[in-house]
Amino acid sequence: MMLQSLTTLLALGSMASAAPTSMAAARKLLVGGPGQILLANFDGSSFEITGKNQTAGTAPSWMRYKNSTDTLYAVDENSASLNLFTLGLTGKPDLKYTSTVTGSSGVVFLEFNKAQTRMVGAAYGSAMIDVWDVSGDVPKIFKQIPVDGTLGPGQTAHHPHQALLDPTGRFMIIPDLGGDQLLVLDTKDDKYEITSRQALFKGAGPRHGGFITHEKKTFYTVACELSNKVILFEISYTDTGLAFKEISTQSTYGAAFPPANATSAAAGTVVVANNNVDVYISNRLSGNATDSIAHFVFDAQKTSLAFANTVSSGGILPRDMSLSNDGKVMFVANQGGDNGLVALHRCGTTGNLAPKPLAMKALKELVAPGLEGQANAGPQFVQEI
Ligand SMILES: *[C@@H]1O[C@H](CO)[C@@H](O)[C@H](O)[C@H]1NC(C)=O
Ligand SMILES: *[C@@H]1O[C@H](CO)[C@@H](O)[C@H](O)[C@H]1NC(C)=O
Ligand SMILES: *[C@@H]1O[C@H](CO)[C@@H](O)[C@H](O)[C@H]1NC(C)=O
Ligand SMILES: *[C@@H]1O[C@H](CO)[C@@H](O)[C@H](O)[C@H]1NC(C)=O
Numbered sequence: 001m002m003l004q005s006l007t008t009l010l011a012l013g014s015m016a017s018a019a020p021t022s023m024a025a026a027r028k029l030l031v032g033g034p035g036q037i038l039l040a041n042f043d044g045s046s047f048e049i050t051g052k053n054q055t056a057g058t059a060p061s062w063m064r065y066k067n068s069t070d071t072l073y074a075v076d077e078n079s080a081s082l083n084l085f086t087l088g089l090t091g092k093p094d095l096k097y098t099s100t101v102t103g104s105s106g107v108v109f110l111e112f113n114k115a116q117t118r119m120v121g122a123a124y125g126s127a128m129i130d131v132w133d134v135s136g137d138v139p140k141i142f143k144q145i146p147v148d149g150t151l152g153p154g155q156t157a158h159h160p161h162q163a164l165l166d167p168t169g170r171f172m173i174i175p176d177l178g179g180d181q182l183l184v185l186d187t188k189d190d191k192y193e194i195t196s197r198q199a200l201f202k203g204a205g206p207r208h209g210g211f212i213t214h215e216k217k218t219f220y221t222v223a224c225e226l227s228n229k230v231i232l233f234e235i236s237y238t239d240t241g242l243a244f245k246e247i248s249t250q251s252t253y254g255a256a257f258p259p260a261n262a263t264s265a266a267a268g269t270v271v272v273a274n275n276n277v278d279v280y281i282s283n284r285l286s287g288n289a290t291d292s293i294a295h296f297v298f299d300a301q302k303t304s305l306a307f308a309n310t311v312s313s314g315g316i317l318p319r320d321m322s323l324s325n326d327g328k329v330m331f332v333a334n335q336g337g338d339n340g341l342v343a344l345h346r347c348g349t350t351g352n353l354a355p356k357p358l359a360m361k362a363l364k365e366l367v368a369p370g371l372e373g374q375a376n377a378g379p380q381f382v383q384e385i
Contacts, residue, residue, distance in 0.1 A: 025043065026041035026042060026043040026044075026048075027041065027042045027043075027324055027325075027329075027384050028040075028041060028050075028089060028093055028384065028385050029041070029042055029047070029331065029382060029383065029384055029385070030063055030065065030072070030087075030381070030382070030383050030384075030385050031333065031341065031366070031379050031381065031382050032059075032060035032061055032062065032063055032074065032379065032380055032381035032382075033059075033060070033061070033333070033335070033340075033366065033367075033368070033377070033378055033379040033380045033381070034058075034059050034367075034368060034371055034374075034377050034380070035054055035055060035056050035057065035058060035059075035368030035369070035370065035371055035377075036052055036053065036054040036055070036058075036060070036368040037052065037053045037060050037063070037072075037074060037085070037095065038051070038052050038366070038379075039051035039052065039087075039093045039095055040341070041093075042329070042331070042343060042359065042384075044358065044359075045358060045359055046359050046361075047341050047343070047359055047361040049365075050092075050093050051093050051094070051095045052095075053085070053095060053097060054368050054369060056368070056369075056370055057078060057079075058076045058078060058079070058081075058083075059075075059076060059077035059078045059380070060074040060075060060076060060077075060083070060381070061075060061077045061108055061319070061320075061380040061381055062074075062075045062077075062107070062108055062109050062110055062381055063075070063110070063381060063383070064110040064111070064112060064119065065087060065385050066112070066116050066134070067089070067385075068116065070086050070087055070088050070089070071084060071085070071086060071087070071098075071134075072084070072085040072086070072087040072095070073110055073119060073134070073139070075107040075108060075109075075110060075121065076107075077106060077107065077108055077124075077125070078106075079105060080102050080103055080104060080105040080106075080107075080126075081100045081101075081102060082100065082101050082102070082103055082107070082121070082132070082139060083097065083099075083100050084097075084098045084099045084100070084101070084139070085097050085098060086098055087385070089385065099138065101132075101138065101139050101140075101141075103121060103123070103130040103132065103141055103144070104121065104123035104125075104126045104128035104130050104144060105123065105125050105126045106123050106124050106125010106126050107121040107122065107123045107124070107125070107130065108122055108123075108124040108125075108161060108162075109121065109122040109124075109161065109162045109163055110122075110163075111162075111163040111164060111165055111172060112134070112165070113165065113169070113187050114165070114169035116134065117133070117134060117135040118131055118132065118133060118134060118135075118142060118187065118190075118192070119131075119132040119134045119139070120132075120163040120172055120185065120192075121163070122160040122161055122162055122163045122174055123160060124159045124160060124161055124177070127146060127147045127157050127158040127159065127160065127178070128144055128145065128146055128147065128160070129144070129145040129146075129147060129160055129163065129174065129183075129185065130143075130144055131143040131144070131145070131192045142190075142192070143192050145185075145192070145193075145194065147160050147174075147176055147179065147183065149176070149179045149181055149197070150179060150180075151178055151179055152177075152178060152179060152180040152202060152203055152204070152205065152226070153202055153203050154203075155177075155178040155179070156178075157178050158176050158178040158179045159176060159177040159178040159179075160174050160175070160176050160177075160183070161174075161175050161176070161177050161206070161207045161208060161225075162174065162175055162207070162208045162209065163185065164209055164210070164211065165187075166211060166218070166220075166235075166242070167211050167213050167218060168237070169187075170186065170187055170188050171184050171185060171186055171187065171241070171242055172184070172185040172187065173185075173209055173220060173242070175206035175207055175208065175209055175222055176206065177205045177206055177207055177225060177226065180199065180200045180201065180202060180203065180204045180205065180206065181197050181198060181199050181200060181206075182197060182198040182200065182206060182209075182220075182222065182244070183197050184196040184197060184198075184241045184242045186240060186241060195240045195241040196238070196240065196241025196242055196243070198233070198242075198244040200222075200224070200231065201227075201249075203226055203227055204224045204226065204227050204229065204231075205224050205225045205226020205227055206222045206223075206224045206225070206231075207222075207223055207224060207225040207267060207268065207269070208222070208223055208268070208269045208270045209221060209222035209223070209270055210222075210270040210271065210272035210279065211272065212272055212276045212279070212298050213276055214276060214298075214300040215300075217234060217300075218234070218235045218236075218237075219232060219233060219234050219235065219247070219298070220232075220233045220235050220244070221233070221270060221272070221279055221296075221298075221305060222270070223252055223267040223268070223269065223270045223281045224252075224267060225266045225267050225268070226266070228251060228252045228253065228259070228262075228265050228266070228267045228283070229249050229250065229251060229252065229267075230249070230250060230251075230252045230267070230270075230279075230281060230296065230305070231246065231248070231249045232246075232247040232248045232249075232298075232304075232305045233245060233246055233247060234247055234303070247303055247304070247305070248304065248305055250305070250307070251307075252267040252281045252283055252294055253265075253283055253286070253292075253294060253310070254294055254296075254307030254310065255307065256307075257292070257294075257310050259283065259285075259286035259287055259288065260286060260287035260288045261285070261286065261287025262287075264285040264286075264287055265283065265284070265285055265286050265287070266284045266285050267281060267282070267283055267284065268281070268282035268283065268284045268317075268318055268319050268320070268321075269281070269282050269318075269319065269320055269321060271321055271322060271323055271330070273323060273327055273346075273351060274323075274327050275327075275351070276298065276300075277297060277298050277299075277351060278295065278296075278297060278298075278346075278351035279295070279296040279297070279298060279305060280293050280294070280295055280296075280321065280330065280353070281293070281294045281296065282313060282318040282319070282320075282321050282332070283310075283318075284316075284317045284318060284319065285316070285317060290312040290313055290314060290315060290316065290337055291312070291313045291315065291316050291317060291318050291334070291337070292310045292311060292312055292313055293310065293311055293312075293313050293318065293321065293330070293332065293344075293353060294307060294309075294310045295307075295308045295309050295310065295311075295351060295352060295353060296308060297351065308351070308352070309352060311344065311353045311354075311355045312355065313332050313334055313337075313342060314332060314334060314337070314338070314339040314342035314344075314357055314360055315332075315334025315335075315336060315337030315338055315339045315340065315342065315363060315378070316334055316335070316336035316337035316376075317334055317335035317336045317337070317376055317378075318332050318333065318334050318335075319333060319334075319335055319380045319381070320332075320333040320379070320380060320381045320382055320383075321333065321382065322382060322383045322384065323346065324384050325384050327346060327348070328345065328346055328348065329343050329344065329345060329346060329358065330343070330344045330346050330353055331343055331382045331383070331384065332344065332382070333378070333379035333380055333381055333382040334363065334378055334379065335376040335377070335378045335379065335380055336363070336375060336376045336378060337363060337378075338360075338362065338363060339357075339360040339361065339362060339363060340361055340362065340363035340365070340366035340367075340378035340379045341359075341360065341361040341366060341379060341382065342357050342359070342360050342361075343357060343358040343359040343360075344357055344358065345358050363378040366378055366379055
C-alpha cells in the first residue's frame, strides 16, 4: 500500500520567467509521474516548470483533458482514485484540484468517447474496465466490466493496458497484457460491451496500440511489452465488432539493433503520426546505455510496416512519448537515466527523429520531494495540451 500524505505543494507559475511573447509561443505540456503532476512550457529549446501538484504516494501516470470544461482527469495508478482538476489554458496555466471519485484500482489509461460524455479507464491493476459518465461535473461510474479469458503463460491476472477509440468513434480496442488478447468495446447506443476479441500468440503481452487509416482501409498496430513484437493488423468492421487480419509481426527493435538485454527489454508505447505513415515505438529497458525510439514506416501500397531507424530516448524507461500538436516535435518521458524530459525534432518529410535533442531536462529536476535517489522516479506521461 502507498502512504497517502496530505503534505502537498502547489506552486503556480512561481517559476515562470519567460517574457510574455515567448510565453504565448511556448507549447504547454502536461507531465505526470510518481508523486506529481507538472505543467511545463517548451519554448523550442528548453523546458520550464510552470505549475505543479505534488502529492506523495500518487502516480498520475495517465491524464485526459476536456477543453470544453477545462477539466483534467488524472489516474492514480497506486489507488482507486480518479482525481479531477480544473486547468485553464488561457493566460497563465492554472491547475486547481477539485475532487476525487473512486473507481477500480490501478487504472493506467483513460479515453473519451467522441462526445466526451463517457470516459473509459483501463485498470491494469485490477483487471477491470471502468466506464464513467463524465457528462456532468462529478464523474459517476456508468459500468464496470471485468476482463476475462485465458491467461498467458506465467500470467496470474488480466491486465487491460489501454483503451483507444477507433477512427469511426464507435469501438475501443483494449490490449490485455495478461491475456494475450485484444478486446473490442462497442460504445454504440451507450452499450459499452465487449463484442469481439482477437487472440494473439502466447506470451505476446500486448501493451499499447495505434490506428492507421488509408483511404477506406483501417489498420491497427500494437506493441507487445512481453515479447517486444509489433503486430500490424488490417481491421474490418462487422455489424457488432471488429475483425482482425494479421499483416505482419516483427521485432520492435528492427533487425539490426537488438536490445543488449533481451530479458529485461519491454516495449512501451506507440505513436502514429497524423500522416498515417510514421509509427514510433518506445523500447524500454533494452540494457543499452540509453533506451530508444524505433521509427517504422507504413506503406499503404505494399501494405507493410518497415523498420526505418532508431534514436536514443535520452534516458531509460521511456514509458510515454507524444507528438506536439503540430507534429514537429516528439516529447519523451523517461522514468530513469539522466534525462527525464526530452524533445526531439521530427522531420516533416522523412518522419525521422533527429538524434540530437532540441531540449533535455535532467531527471533529478523532475523527481518529486521524498523520491530523490529512488529508481525510476521520473516522468511517466507527457503530452502537449
Ligand atoms: C478541444 O478539443 C477537441 C477534441 O479533442 C478539439 O477538436 C478542439 O480543437 C479543441 N479546441 C480547442 C480550442 O483547443
Ligand atoms: C493535489 O492533488 C491531490 C489529488 O491527487 C489532492 O488531494 C490535493 O489536495 C492537491 N493539492 C493541492 C494543494 O491542491
Ligand atoms: C544495443 O546493444 C546491442 C548489443 O550490444 C547492439 O547490437 C545494438 O545495436 C544497440 N542498440 C543501439 C540502438 O545502439
Ligand atoms: C538482463 O535483465 C535481467 C532482467 O532484468 C537481469 O536479471 C540481468 O541481470 C540483466 N543482464 C545483464 C547482463 O545486465
